[in-house]
Amino acid sequence: DAGVIQSPRHEVTEMGQEVTLRCKPISGHNSLFWYRQTMMRGLELLIYFNNNVPIDDSGMPEDRFSAKMPNASFSTLKIQPSEPRDSAVYFCASSLIGRGYTFGSGTRLTVV
Amino acid sequence: GEDVEQSLFLSVREGDSSVINCTYTDSSSTYLYWYKQEPGAGLQLLTYIFSNMDMKQDQRLTVLLNKKDKHLSLRIADTQTGDSAIYFCAESLGGSQGNLIFGKGTKLSVKP
Numbered sequence: 006d007a008g009v010i011q012s013p014r015h016e017v018t019e020m021g022q023e024v025t026l027r028c029k030p031i032s033g034h035n036s037l038f039w040y041r042q043t044m045m046r047g048l049e050l051l052i053y054f055n056n057n058v059p060i061d062d063s064g065m066p067e068d069r070f071s072a073k074m075p076n077a078s079f080s081t082l083k084i085q086p087s088e089p090r091d092s093a094v095y096f097c098a099s100s101l102i103g104r105g106y107t108f109g110s111g112t113r114l115t116v117v
Numbered sequence: 118g119e120d121v122e123q124s125l126f127l128s129v130r131e132g133d134s135s136v137i138n139c140t141y142t143d144s145s146s147t148y149l150y151w152y153k154q155e156p157g158a159g160l161q162l163l164t165y166i167f168s169n170m171d172m173k174q175d176q177r178l179t180v181l182l183n184k185k186d187k188h189l190s191l192r193i194a195d196t197q198t199g200d201s202a203i204y205f206c207a208e209s210l211g212g213s214q215g216n217l218i219f220g221k222g223t224k225l226s227v228k229p
Contacts, residue, residue: 009159047221048160048205061216096159105150106217108159 009109030099121220139206
């Protein structure tokens with residue numbers, strides 16, 4: 006298995022633009038997580054899905070953030086409109102429910 | 118609420134042992150995990166311990182669990198420069214949802 010695949014690896018965008026981050030979990034995993042990592046706040050859980058259903062989105066900072074998981078092999082995290090304070094590394098992780106996570110390599114987002 | 122605490126920095130000399138400590142709050146955690154993050158990469162599962170165990174050894178890594186004190190430690194024997202990274206402790210919340218709570222990470226610096 007190629008592991009958790011995230012795209013793009015790097016994204017630079019202007020304030021106000023829409024940003025879409027993508028994630029392909031490991032085949033067979035039934036939980037998917039979106040995290041954000043910054044120097045100031047460390048690793049923050051944004052949202053997670055079990056069996057494609059959002060379970061907890063309390064970490065999503067604002068209505069500007071939305072996440073979808075239309076099927077077991079794909080998820081997106083969208084920010085619209087983006088702001089400079091959204092600059093961070095965004096990680097996707099997948100697992101079997103209740104077990105350790107496998108993380109993707111992350112998307113480094115810079116909003117200027 | 119649930120919380121995982123770690124010291125932020127640790128510096129050791131090459132060849133010495135490193136001990137990274139962690140405290141957690143959820144006494145019903147089933148598994149406790151150690152993840153390693155190298156610069157520019159995602160978190161990589163290093164090892165884990167089941168909550169009914171006191172110790173787990175895997176080559177140069179030794180995990181000690183004190184359930185009474187809710188204290189977890191990771192010992193790296195014969196620390197090498199390649200061990201320089203950020204190490205995250207994580208606990209699984211009780212129940213079947215499988216959400217992990219991560220500490221802020223300990224940055225290990227290994228000096229030659």
